[in-house]
Amino acid sequence: MDPLSVSIGFLIGTATGAAGTYYGNKYTDERRKKEIASSDNATLDKLWANHSELLAEMKSDMDNPAYFHHRDFWMLDSQWMFNHDGPYLVYHIDVHSSLEQQLNILESHGVILDVSDSSKNVKKFQFTELFVEFLRSKKI
Template sequence: MDLLSLTIGFLIGTATGAAGAYIGDKCTDIRREKLATAAQKKLFSKLWDNHKELLSEMKQDMENPDYKFHRFFWVFQSSSIFNHDGHYLAYHPDKHLSLEHQLKTLESQGFISNISEPGKIVSKYQIHESLVEHLRAQKV
């Protein structure tokens, strides 16, 4: 066996191995992404069943053209005075039973983040895009 044949065989074997590893990794990534998406859909479906009233209101807000790109909302009593320019999203504990616990659940699942300023009476939350996508896709 000459050196040229040995070198060509080595290069072809290396290229085949690298291509196989790349394709295998790509297929694994696609499978993991599908599993993660399915798991998140299942989780959201369960959350929808448990928090239907709040999530239905959020869905209506996300479908309202005035709030289409709003990703922040405030939580305060409906009898409170809130000074804010323009349109804003607000949810009220006196209108939703155990609103605080529902928001903690959404926060623990990564759908919202509490970004309240210390010392403020009004709580402020940020809505993550994954929640917006799930809300818009949810059939009522």
């Protein structure tokens, strides 16, 4: 075998291997993304079934144009005094049974985040974008 044939064979083999690896990884990544999205949708649907009253109120708030860009909300009792500038989202512990536990479940699934200030007596949470998109897309 002459060196030119060996070099060309080596280059073709390397290119074929690289292309195979690239396309294999590409399609595997796409499959994984679809599986994760499917898993996320199943989890969100299960959360909706288990916490429908609270999530329906959250959906209503997210569909309200006044709260279109709001992501933060507070957990309060309706008897408490709360001072905040401008419109804000609040869910009341005396309206929703076991609200704190429901919010802990939502937090454990990663759809909301606890962003409370440790120096304050009220709990503040934040919606994730994935959860906001889910709430807005949910048909009631």
